[in-house]
Amino acid sequence: MRRAALLALPLTLLVPAAAVASGNKQVEISATPQPVEVVPLPCFPSGKLTLGMTNTGRKATVADMRISGDPELMLSRHQFSSYLPVGQLVKAPLEVTVPRGTAPATYDIRLQAGREQLTAPVAIRPAPPKGPGDNLLLGEQAAASSTHGNMRLCGGVDGNADSAQWGAGGWHDATKGVFPDTYGVDFVTPVSVGRVVLHTLDSARYPASVMGIRDFDVQVRTGSEWATVGVVRDNTQGWVTVSFDPVTSNAVRLVIQDSNDHGYSRIVELEAYSS
Ligand SMILES: [Ca+2]
Structure with a gap:
């Protein structure tokens, strides 16, 4: 009788002990910013959240964060698993997108690691206006003949025309020394286009006359x-406006024939207007 009781005792202790460890907030979870703002356009820069887990216990551990959200939200991941050294914040990115046309509202993302839970709000913002005088390409789905691995396809229509932030806010192709390259936008519904503005790379370090698009x-x-x-042809300027008789179009693009260094086709921002 006594031996049986001794055997049973450690087994019954094991399960509650494991649960108590997570219940003691050994892992703290975080999400920034709050709220994360999302604009319902495919190339608009928004919806970037940083998830964090911090081990507040005395021993290193492995933690799993489960990530779920309201059905309107599309999440780039549903799990974040990591080895956690004691006292160190371990981070992971989470991208949140919503379908075009999603109405402004606030939704929730739910994060759970062990017994720790956190609700992170998602604020859907209005899409930018696309009327007369507005940039018709802003945040719309870009299309390119190729995109270099260090660049983002959306970089040429993300609203950032600053050559100093070229690495984060620009685009170039993946076919060095081979032309033509194409870059543009497919519209969801046809729109009247009468003017296109190209911002090619033009910074103090990389002037357009050396690195910018020359022929397009x-x-x-x-x-x-x-x-x-x-x-x-023979462009050396960073900012080029091309006006023409307005055409109701379902897409607009540049066909880039050469750049001033004969290497890549570098677009910081491409814009189009109705007139
Ligand atoms: Ca840009």
Whole structure:
């Protein structure tokens, strides 16, 4: 009888002991910023959240964070697992997107690691206006012939035209020394386009006359047919405006024929307007 009782005792202690460890907040979880803001456009820079786990216990551990959200939210990950040294914040990115047209509202992301829980709010903001005088390309789905691995396809339509932030806010192709390259936007519904503005790379270190786009054609698409509405050659400027008779188009693009270094086609920002 006594031996049986001794055997049973450690087994019954084991399960509560494991639960108590997480209940004692051995792992703290965090999410910044709060709220995270999301604009319901495919290339608009928004919805970037940083998740964190901190081991507040006395021993290193492995933790799993489960990530879920309201059904309107599309999350780039649903789990964050990591080895956690004592006292060290371990971070992971979470991207949140919502379908085009999602109405402004606040939704929730739920984070759970052990018994620790955190609710992070997501604020859906209005999409930027696309009326007369507004940049029709801002945040819309970009399309390119190729995109270099260090760059983002969306970098040329993210609203950031600052050449000093070229690495984070620009685009260039992946085919060094090979032209043409194309970059543009497919519209969800046809719009009238009469002016295109190119911001090519033009910084103190990388002036447009050395690294910028030199030769390019502006094309608009009607149905499935592309038409060239502007031609620029021997450009050395960072900011080039091409105006033409407005065309109701379902897409606009640059066909880049050469750059001043004959290497890459570098776009900091591409804009289009109705007139
Ligand atoms: Ca940009």
